[in-house]
Amino acid sequence: MTVTSDEALRPDRRARRRQETIREILDIARDVMTEEGVNGLSLAEVARRLGVKPPSLYKYFSSLMAIYDALFLQGQRENLEVMRNGMQGVEPGLNALIAGLEASGQWGLDNRALAELLFWRPVPSFTPSPEAFAVSMEMVELQRGALADAVAKGELGPGANEESAIYLVSTLIAGALGQAIANEPELAWGEGRFSSWFPTLMRLLPAAFPLEA
Numbered sequence: 001m002t003v004t005s006d007e008a009l010r011p012d013r014r015a016r017r018r019q020e021t022i023r024e025i026l027d028i029a030r031d032v033m034t035e036e037g038v039n040g041l042s043l044a045e046v047a048r049r050l051g052v053k054p055p056s057l058y059k060y061f062s063s064l065m066a067i068y069d070a071l072f073l074q075g076q077r078e079n080l081e082v083m084r085n086g087m088q089g090v091e092p093g094l095n096a097l098i099a100g101l102e103a104s105g106q107w108g109l110d111n112r113a114l115a116e117l118l119f120w121r122p123v124p125s126f127t128p129s130p131e132a133f134a135v136s137m138e139m140v141e142l143q144r145g146a147l148a149d150a151v152a153k154g155e156l157g158p159g160a161n162e163e164s165a166i167y168l169v170s171t172l173i174a175g176a177l178g179q180a181i182a183n184e185p186e187l188a189w190g191e192g193r194f195s196s197w198f199p200t201l202m203r204l205l206p207a208a209f210p211l212e213a
Contacts, residue, residue, distance in 0.1 A: 022060050025050060026074060029067050033113035038122040041067070065126055068117065072128045075114035076135035082107040083142060093153045097146035098202045101173045105198065106189035108177045115181065119174055143169055150205075160209040168208060172201045 028049045032041050043064050047054040061067045086103025090096040108115035116122050118136075147165050150156040159165065179194035180187070189195045 018060070022070075025057065025060060025067070026070055029071060030111075030113060033071075033117070038113055038116050043067075068123060068126045069129050069132050071114060072117055072126075073132035073135065075111065075118045076132060076139070078111070078114070079104055079107055079118065080135055080139050080142070083139060087142070087146065093146065093150040094155045094202065094205065097143060097150065097169070098199055100142065100146065101169070101202070102189060102198065105173060105177050105180070105195055109180060109185065109187075109189050109195070112181050112185060115177065119177070140166055154211060156206055157209040157211045160205065165205075165209060168205070169202075172198065176201065 025046060028046050029041055032045050032049070036045075041064065043054045043057055046067070047057055050057075061070065083100040083104045087096040087100035090099040108119075117126075143166060147156065147160045147169070151158055151160050156165075176195050176198040180189070180192065184192040184194060187195075190198075
């Protein structure tokens with residue numbers, strides 16, 4: 001039996017259409033979370049905006065939690081890329097760390113619903129899958145590398161190579177971003193009362209991790 005070229009291409013076309021539909025579902029879900037809050041996401045509303053019945057979504061996602069997981073993974077990948085790009089071309093060490101985190105902060109303000117899902121876990125019943133969470137560990141390694149560069153350059157003491165330094169950096173960026181989202185979401189990162197203080201907060205790291213006498 002001879003297979004025509006159209007028949008050979010049909011599975012690829014179906015796969016492309018499926019991926020396009022998945023992307024559309026996730027785009028709609030992001031819009032819903034932005035407008036209604038992260039907890040306001042529902043299969044019914046996504047289906048309504050997509051123009052299908054809710055059961056049709058199960059062809060693409062097994063549950064609402066599966067959509068949250070895909071959004072978590074999408075957000076982690078976007079944030080990691082933004083942070084990497086922000087650090088490129090910047091002097092290694094503390095300057096690169098600050099630049100990367102500021103780029104991440106700007107992304108968080110521009111994508112508030114995803115930032116809330118990533119950093120504040122506003123859906124109590126949602127736990128990210130190992131695959132989705134693995135990207136966040138890549139982001140931690142990126143920060144850990146910048147801290148190690150800062151130690152090597154004598155900008156920070158050896159304590160910055162310990163896990164506590166990652167916790168402190170995470171607290172500083174999450175605090176600045178959280179205050180900006182809650183109080184000045186319309187302003188760009190670096191403007192207003194909160195995010196503009198982030199570089200100064202990061203410059204306090206040498207006090208937290210002093211050089212050895």
